[in-house]
Amino acid sequence: MMWKAFRQAVLHAAVLMLVLAATEAAAAQSGVKLEKTPKTFQTFFAAFKAAVRRKQKATVASMTEFPFDYGFDAGDEGKYTRTQFIKNFTKIFGSEGPLFDAKNIEFRCDARECVLDDMSDASHFIFKKRGKSYKFATYLSEP
Numbered sequence: 001m002m003w004k005a006f007r008q009a010v011l012h013a014a015v016l017m018l019v020l021a022a023t024e025a026a027a028a029q030s031g032v033k034l035e036k037t038p039k040t041f042q043t044f045f046a047a048f049k050a051a052v053r054r055k056q057k058a059t060v061a062s063m064t065e066f067p068f069d070y071g072f073d074a075g076d077e078g079k080y081t082r083t084q085f086i087k088n089f090t091k092i093f094g095s096e097g098p099l100f101d102a103k104n105i106e107f108r109c110d111a112r113e114c115v116l117d118d119m120s121d122a123s124h125f126i127f128k129k130r131g132k133s134y135k136f137a138t139y140l141s142e143p
Contacts, residue, residue, distance in 0.1 A: 065128065071139070114134065
């Protein structure tokens, strides 16, 4: 009888832990405004956004991690060197004017990265924490 009560208590504790973990993961991945992201990301993104809007390719490249992962469509994915990134700058950012001009951009952030999802064209900009700052690490565009 005591063994059965112990198993039930362990099962209830395990279920509770799973529910708490799922809730925490969902909260970490819910969209937040820029001002609710980490301060280091806010600083990084303000400079990144300004450089993208001005089409300052070399500045954006200096804020990017290489090799840079990209995926434009199934079969059109891979890694760019710095030179390839600059050459394909317009392919990545050309249609993003409205996104980078928007005032209420939302991000999904956790301890390792912040993700900007553009639902107008199903693209995703992934910024990874590197040391005390961030780097633009991945661009994905779903068909």
